[in-house]
Amino acid sequence: MNPQFRPFALAVTLALATLTGCASTGGVPAAAPAAQSAPVLDLYLVRHGQTQWNLDKRLQGSTDNALNATGRQQAAELATKLAGVKFDHIYTSGLTRAKETAAAFAGQTPTTPLPALNERSFGKFEGIFEDQRDAARYAEFQKRGSVLTDALDGGESLQSQADRVASAVKQIVALHPSGNVAIVAHGGVNPLVLAALLDLPVAEAVQRIKQGNDEVYLVRLRPGAAPSVWKQVTKGTLEQL
Numbered sequence: 001m002n003p004q005f006r007p008f009a010l011a012v013t014l015a016l017a018t019l020t021g022c023a024s025t026g027g028v029p030a031a032a033p034a035a036q037s038a039p040v041l042d043l044y045l046v047r048h049g050q051t052q053w054n055l056d057k058r059l060q061g062s063t064d065n066a067l068n069a070t071g072r073q074q075a076a077e078l079a080t081k082l083a084g085v086k087f088d089h090i091y092t093s094g095l096t097r098a099k100e101t102a103a104a105f106a107g108q109t110p111t112t113p114l115p116a117l118n119e120r121s122f123g124k125f126e127g128i129f130e131d132q133r134d135a136a137r138y139a140e141f142q143k144r145g146s147v148l149t150d151a152l153d154g155g156e157s158l159q160s161q162a163d164r165v166a167s168a169v170k171q172i173v174a175l176h177p178s179g180n181v182a183i184v185a186h187g188g189v190n191p192l193v194l195a196a197l198l199d200l201p202v203a204e205a206v207q208r209i210k211q212g213n214d215e216v217y218l219v220r221l222r223p224g225a226a227p228s229v230w231k232q233v234t235k236g237t238l239e240q241l
Contacts (some may be wrong), residue, residue, distance in 0.1 A: 009096040038223050039178035044085070045193055045217040046184045048097040051075035054213060057130045060140065061122035061155070061188075066096045075104035081232070088179040093117035093186060102184040116168035119186040123155025146203045153237055158202060165189055166196040173221065187211060194219070197227055212237070217229065 052217030053060045067075060087109045092098040094115040098102040125141040128134040133175055144150045172181060183193060188206065197207035197219050220228040233240050
């Protein structure tokens with residue numbers, strides 16, 4: 001268990017199984033009982049499906065890439081995983097890969113793109129390979145990427161990104177005091193959503209929270225209670241149990 005989550009009630013769900021006392025519906029935790037007196041907001045945190053740059057291990061950032069074939073399949077499978085959840089609203093980033101992923105399970109659910117949920121622009125590092133093909137530049141990025149005030153030579157600072165994501169989260173929570181809401185965003189954005197909701201340090205959240213392209217988190221928010229966090233575990237990630 002991530003030590004940062006210890007203050008919170010953390011449960012892990014396996015598709016079609018019930019673990020830690022949390023019932024799963026279609027592979028995700030069931031919604032809170034309707035008879036519960038206090039309002040409950042279940043916030044589903046989804047990362048977009050795979051793009052070609054994900055597959056090629058390129059630093060994608062704000063480049064507006066579409067899903068590749070694997071990403072489209074992941075989005076279709078996501079629709080199956082979430083089939084038991086009736087969403088009140090879906091929020092996506094303004095980038096194509098997030099909007100395509102949301103479209104796979106949205107149905108008739110109202111969907112709103114929010115540019116505040118866009119991935120960070122990585123400036124001069126945008127598009128570099130995250131391996132030996134761009135070893136020197138990637139090593140420089142690793143040193144600078146988590147520095148809160150570093151805009152990466154023409155990009156956006158981590159603090160700027162964190163501030164706009166936190167503002168978007170505040171707006172979403174204010175609009176939806178209860179119900180089921182999804183956020184479909186990015187590998188660099190969703191840790192910042194969790195940082196805002198769970199009061200985690202920004203740099204540490206980005207460094208330690210690594211969500212896969214086909215993974216779903218659920219944060220349950222109740223007045224006067226600490227957030228509860230679930231992560232969906234599939235057959236491919238059983239080692240995370």
